[in-house]
Amino acid sequence: MHGTIETREATSSFQIVRLESSQRILFMSGLAIITEACISVKDRACVDVCPVQCIYEFDSTNNVLYSEEKAGSGIIENSHTPNAEAIAIFGDSVLYVNLDECTSCTACYQPDVCPVGAIYSEEHVPDGTSRSKYNSDDPNKGHDHTFFVQHSRDVFAN
Ligand code: SF4
Ligand code: SF4
Numbered sequence: 001m002h003g004t005i006e007t008r009e010a011t012s013s014f015q016i017v018r019l020e021s022s023q024r025i026l027f028m029s030g031l032a033i034i035t036e037a038c039i040s041v042k043d044r045a046c047v048d049v050c051p052v053q054c055i056y057e058f059d060s061t062n063n064v065l066y067s068e069e070k071a072g073s074g075i076i077e078n079s080h081t082p083n084a085e086a087i088a089i090f091g092d093s094v095l096y097v098n099l100d101e102c103t104s105c106t107a108c109y110q111p112d113v114c115p116v117g118a119i120y121s122e123e124h125v126p127d128g129t130s131r132s133k134y135n136s137d138d139p140n141k142g143h144d145h146t147f148f149v150q151h152s153r154d155v156f157a158n
Helices: 045-049 084-093 147-154
Strands: 007-010 014-018 024-028 032-034 055-059 064-068 076-080 119-121
Touching: 032 147, 055 084, 084 147
Parallel strands: none
Antiparallel strands: 007 014, 014 024, 032 119, 055 064, 064 076
8 A cells, every 4th residue: 555644743843744754844834814805905014024034926918927025125135036827816916925034934824914804824724614614804714725835835936
């Protein structure tokens, strides 16, 4: 049998996944996922609290994802090429966290940051079931938001 059995041990910011083959994969928990309530709100409050400028906007004119040193400053900190298919879904109507750069610091998904409760840690993104715990300001309670977990990864081509 080749099925994979996983056991997980949580530490403060990492999880160790043990696979049947004795492989060990270390990945960070607490990555920030921006979900549907951000669409067309985009007030950049999360950008202001992110210490590593890993929250990106899409510039459709230049076809680039960029983050600013400070929200609205016009000073570009980082840039990436978008995946054409993925960026076409929401375009510049939403912000995107680069999960390779997010440090899981938790700042952007504190309750007093996003006015519409759009940001969740990856492991707490609501899946639409009755077990899901939604942010109190999220207007989309009851929806399955898990699409945004993969989409956050898909949208960055490099
Ligand atoms: S704080 Fe919330 S609504 Fe504002 S840009 Fe960030 S995710 Fe979007
Ligand atoms: S968790 Fe921290 S590092 Fe990650 S996007 Fe939010 S503020 Fe930035």
